[in-house]
Amino acid sequence: MGELVYGGIDGSVTTFAVVSAAAGAGLSTAVVLILGLANLIADGFAMSVGAYLSKQTERDNYRKHREIEAWEVDHLPEKEREEIREIYARKGFEGDLLDRVVDTITADKERWIDVMMKEELEMVEDTRSPLASAAATFASFVVVGTVPLLAFVVHAFWNPSGLHLAAPLTLFWIAAAMTSVGFVVIGWMKSRVTNVTPWRGMLETLVLGSAAATLSFVAGFLLEKWLGAL
Template sequence: MFRWLFSKLTPKSRPRLASEAFKKGDLETHKKLHSPDEIGKEPWHKTEQGKYIGQAVYGASDGIVTTFAAISGIAGANLSPKIAIIVGLANLFADGISMAIGDYLSEKSEKDYIKSEKERELWEIEHLPEAEKLEVREIYKRKGLTGEKLEHLVEAITSNKEIWVDTMLHEELGIFEDDTNPLKSAIITFLSFVIAGFMPLIAYIFASQSQLLAQNQFLASCLITAATLFFVGALRQVVTGVKWYKGGFEMLFVGGLSAVVAYLIGWLLEKIVKIPAL
């Protein structure tokens, strides 16, 4: 099931297929994927579908852990389920907006920085070409190239301004451009945060529909959250490549630990401060 879902979420790019072949020890498939025809077909960029998987997975992870920790603290303090709904929803949307804004500003700031550095490198190439050429030579000299090979490479790179600028960005500054849209990234982060973060609240919001649910709201929330945590953790395979069940149990452990700490703090404060049961 998870493998099918992952294949739908992320297209099977050549590097991804090569990675799978490497893990399986499939030399024939690996050779085929490195044939001239296959290499020539490679688009060399992320697809629109796969660009924002990271934001979606990590946004969902933060959303569910944040909301469930808040609910656990309220349950530990023996406060009214209504408070869990109010605090949970307020916390969910406030943190979701904050996280989305932070993601947008971070992405935009990075793009602005890259743009300014690219403009500076282009200006230097146009006004100080010999100095910039010397920098390229020094970069590859430190990598071990010498003699004619070094000179041919320097000449090839500096014969094209776009390649020259990109080389300076990559090799001198360690900068790599990304065509991710900051606004789309922020929206996806917000939606994934809110959708996943809403899961722990389901048992509380729909408690009036079932007497059993009403009598076991926190327990039901724990079960729903555990299942969602495992699912979101398993989806991390898309980003990290870790095995889905390992990612699922890791996320379940981290989320569960956060909830236990929040519950214990709520319980302890209720004992110390004598918070009335509202």
């Protein structure tokens, strides 16, 4: 669910930022659509690549350290056994009970390595597929990132021959209202993943998304004034 949430947040925030910059610069509805859709495809793909590489790197790192632990269990068993004893002694085990715990864990090589990975290195294997993570990120980015563009898309289909007569600023405020609802929904989902209160998750996403959009709108407005005068 994490990939879905963060992909959705990035998709809605970045796409609405692009729409805001275009609206601030007074660009036409057609240009807003071109920039927004291009952002959906390019940035969505880039984020999915990042998600894939991140998961693959975590998996490779886990496997590398597991191989090291396996080698140490094979070649330095007494040292590794003593480390198991120290780990469980710190947990409060002692005497015969500690001996039995150590004997039980070290009686099975895979279990022994599992314990060392978790207790000593604090590493837990992520069994999720990097490809699945990338696909979920891309899908969420595109689906949620489409919300800021819906008003422009609907207008284009209803009035395809009159795109040049559209009122981008009016469509922008409609998109802003729709995106705000999207921010609230995705913020609620984020609260489920991060275990914070729903109000905090919704407010954080709404405020930060609105801040990004405001900065983009102002930047687009100022750049148009500056570059338009050249």
